[in-house]
Amino acid sequence: MAAAASPLAPAKPTPAPLPARIDRLKALMAKHDCDAIISFKPENSFYLTGFNPIIYSQPVIAIITPDHEPIMLVHALRDEHSRGSSWLSDIRLFGYWSSKVTLGANWLDALATVLGDLGCSAKRIGIEENFVSIDRMKQLRQALPGAQFTDAGRIIERCRLIKDSDEIGNARIAAKLSDIGMDAAYEALRAGGNEREICVSAMHAMNQHWSANYPEVEVCDFGSLEGGVQNNLSFWALSGERTFYNCDNPSQRTPKRGDAVTLLSWTIANGIHAENERTVAVGSLPSAYRKAMDDILEIRSEVDLLIKPGVPFRDIYNASKSRLESRGYGAYLPGRIGHSIGLGAHEQFSIDAKSDEVLEPNMLITFEPHIQIYGEVQTQISDTILITAQGREYLTLSHPGYLEV
Numbered sequence: 001m002a003a004a005a006s007p008l009a010p011a012k013p014t015p016a017p018l019p020a021r022i023d024r025l026k027a028l029m030a031k032h033d034c035d036a037i038i039s040f041k042p043e044n045s046f047y048l049t050g051f052n053p054i055i056y057s058q059p060v061i062a063i064i065t066p067d068h069e070p071i072m073l074v075h076a077l078r079d080e081h082s083r084g085s086s087w088l089s090d091i092r093l094f095g096y097w098s099s100k101v102t103l104g105a106n107w108l109d110a111l112a113t114v115l116g117d118l119g120c121s122a123k124r125i126g127i128e129e130n131f132v133s134i135d136r137m138k139q140l141r142q143a144l145p146g147a148q149f150t151d152a153g154r155i156i157e158r159c160r161l162i163k164d165s166d167e168i169g170n171a172r173i174a175a176k177l178s179d180i181g182m183d184a185a186y187e188a189l190r191a192g193g194n195e196r197e198i199c200v201s202a203m204h205a206m207n208q209h210w211s212a213n214y215p216e217v218e219v220c221d222f223g224s225l226e227g228g229v230q231n232n233l234s235f236w237a238l239s240g241e242r243t244f245y246n247c248d249n250p251s252q253r254t255p256k257r258g259d260a261v262t263l264l265s266w267t268i269a270n271g272i273h274a275e276n277e278r279t280v281a282v283g284s285l286p287s288a289y290r291k292a293m294d295d296i297l298e299i300r301s302e303v304d305l306l307i308k309p310g311v312p313f314r315d316i317y318n319a320s321k322s323r324l325e326s327r328g329y330g331a332y333l334p335g336r337i338g339h340s341i342g343l344g345a346h347e348q349f350s351i352d353a354k355s356d357e358v359l360e361p362n363m364l365i366t367f368e369p370h371i372q373i374y375g376e377v378q379t380q381i382s383d384t385i386l387i388t389a390q391g392r393e394y395l396t397l398s399h400p401g402y403l404e405v
Helices: 020-031 042-049 076-085 107-117 134-143 153-161 165-190 195-213 240-245 287-306 313-326
Strands: 036-039 061-065 068-075 091-094 124-127 148-151 234-239 260-269 272-281 364-367 383-387 392-394
Touching: 020 042, 020 061, 020 153, 036 042, 036 107, 036 153, 042 061, 042 068, 042 153, 061 107, 068 076, 068 107, 076 091, 091 107, 107 134, 134 148, 148 153, 165 195, 165 234, 165 260, 165 272, 165 364, 165 383, 195 234, 195 260, 234 240, 240 260, 272 287, 287 313, 287 364
Parallel strands: 036 124, 068 091, 124 148
Antiparallel strands: 036 061, 061 068, 234 260, 260 272, 272 383, 364 383, 383 392
16 A cells, blocks of 8 residues: 655645647647557657656656646656656656655556546557567556557657747757857867867866856756766767767867868757757868868858748758759768757658658758768768748857868
């Protein structure tokens, strides 16, 4: 039997209005004939509850049904943290911890109880097929033998593609932090720092700015059963031949004259990511490399004119592709030239030749056409962009052109 409630449990403040994404998701559920969604994926459960425990030693489960406010099911150990972080008023507990009143010893029995109370245990239930393990799926089928399971992962991802006002505000903060890091990296590179020194300087500057200017903003990312991400104001620097690694832990290699250096600033603010990437020359680049840099900057400026509501993702890709081909880079085409961004640094939707998506206001995307000729040229330039009703707004504002130090 569960223990009695603790007299010291904090009172729950008046709940805030639910964000627009909840009604948007419910509309998508109706369109796809889905009676309930149970979300386990950390990014998605945060999206639907506002709670990130940082380490997921037990699942945080968001439960969405058409006729009930969202419910969060969380381990009793996380009770205070979840109630202090979430904007939900209906938070239910499982497991045993101190004097907490819970629905039972484990999340599976508690989930079956909640869905039974909602009248959904034998209905069509959406799960994230791209996240839920085979073992967990077996457990769900045993606990809910009358349910018909359907994939809700794509529904949630489509809902996430349009950002709410709180998400856009956090994207602006993340982008500002990334610009701070990029400026510090320029200076460390100019001063002769090695890859590791450049990254440390950038991350130090970002953390200082965060600490001084955003007292209520969290910069943690989403963890797993095996670890958490307490701070994800991240920076990478890759120089010389290491630029072709695309991403790696910084080494103690010092960039040399004639090198190109890839600088990558990835940041997060209250769960929302920004991406800011630049290629910087140390002294003069070889002529073919400099030509590629000039070409890609020119292509970016031309294709930028297409970034506005109503334009299909594939049109942006094909416009980049045709310009790369006309300049002699047809053998080196990238698979995509950007992607959606938000709760994931790389969200589901790619700007590529196959995409069926169309730009809409309040989408966040990255724009990163580039030229990669292994062993010769790597032009990595990326910005985080907000689609507006009138067009687009660059949230990352670091130097947009050719940079030589």
